[in-house]
Each structure stands twice: as structure tokens, then as C-alpha cells.
Amino acid sequence: MNPDALRGHMDALLLSVVEAGPLHGYAIIEALQERSGGALSVPTGTVYPALRRLERVGHLSSEWATVGGRKRRTYRLTDSGRRQLEGERSAWRAFTSAIGSVLSPGPEAP
Amino acid sequence: MNPDALRGHMDALLLSVVEAGPLHGYAIIEALQERSGGALSVPTGTVYPALRRLERVGHLSSEWATVGGRKRRTYRLTDSGRRQLEGERSAWRAFTSAIGSVLSPGPEAP
DNA sequence: ACCTACATATAGAGAGCCTACATGTAGACT
């Protein structure tokens, strides 16, 4: 997967994964990989800063927890984040539709 | 359309538009807009450098022409570009599939 | 004279994703 292709879609991915329930960073990375059938291997250096960014703008909130002697920062979707995710989903549909119509060869079926 | 979303998909778009036949930059911008139903308004400052880049790596070739007193640089898909376009299309399918499966809520249908 | 459409190009900014590196715990295996 070309890294650049993910540009601008990372937010949607992260928000979508924490939608069902709170998750910590490491689990988010695993969930991303699992839900994409192994196609998405997003490095930690991408995910952790992105999560902080999403928290900074209010789409996520976080709290520390200690499980089995390990510290986890668990992220939760805020109301703002939920609205954002809705927007991201419709933007995604518009995006794929636009690119798809350019990429698909031949005349489109009416 | 969020500008960042196009990252890494510009090449596929440009190659796809010149697939049917040679076009010059300005016409490529119009074709992009038309074929996407108006969704894609890519600025000249994006397209012209991108076309030069694609020529530099060998996916496009260009030649100057003068039509109605105006100079045009007309781009044509090379063999390398044609192969690249094929790869871009399958990458696009993989990409939408991966993101889509993460974004779509609820359990997927088997 | 002025404005719009056509046509190409470059400089500089901005943002975000990646590679590497740094740090530390828990548990399994040798």
C-alpha cells in the first residue's frame, strides 16, 4: 500500500475503529490491520501522533489505564468525533465516486 | 474535496485521462472536472508540475504544438505509463476495499 | 481599453505520513 494514498484518510480510519468502543493505540493498530484483511499496516510513528492530533482538536478523548503492569492510553470517541466520522464517511463516498468515474475506462452506464 | 485526499492518486487520474488519446495540460484539467461530474477541480499549480514529474519518470512523453496561435504541450501515454496505469487501477481497487472495510460499520456479510 | 477564456509555469508554504530511534514491562524459552 502506497503510503501517500492514506493521506487525509487516516482520521476516518482511526475514528471508525474507536467507534464501537474505547481502544488504546496498540489495539487500534491491530484492529486496523485485522479489519482491512491485513492490507493496512500503519506504523506506530503514524498512529500515535495522529491520535494526539485528533484529541487536540476534540474528536477523541483519552485516559490512562494500567493493565497487567502495562500503561495504556485509551481513546474514546467524543460527540464532535462522532459528527466528524459521519462527515468523513460521506466524504469517502464522494471521493471514491469521483476518482472511480475518472479511473473506470469506457463510457459509464446511464 | 479535501486536497490531502488526492495525495497519491493524482498520477492515476492523470494517466487515466490521457489514456484514450493525447491531451494538453489545460484540456486534462477540464477532462478531470468533466469526468468526475464537477467534483474534481484540480488547480494548474498541481497539474503542470505533476505532468512534468510523470514525464521525468517516463510514464508520459510530450511535444509542443501551436494551435490557433497558442502554444500547447501535448502529453501522450508511454508503454511504461500504460503499465503504470494498470498497476494504479488495481492499487485503487485494493485501496478502496481496505479503507471501505474499515469504514463500513457493523459486521461484514460473509 | 478592458475583460474573459485559453495556456503554461514557478516559488514558497503547509501538512501529514514515514523511518528511525528511544524507553520500558511481562512472559517464555534456554
Next chain:
DNA sequence: AGTCTACATGTAGGCTCTCTATATGTAGGT
């Protein structure tokens, strides 16, 4: 005891692409 892997978070710096803004010039209409 020592080593290795999995778990877990984080930062610094680089890279590349897209965008904004600007520059330049022709053709044609009003």
C-alpha cells in the same frame, strides 16, 4: 541469568506532494 518476542507509547527529522499566489502571454468579444 540471559535473551528474545510481544506489548505499549512516544519524539525528531525528513520527504514528498498538493495548494496558493504570482507571472507571462495570446485571442477574441464588448
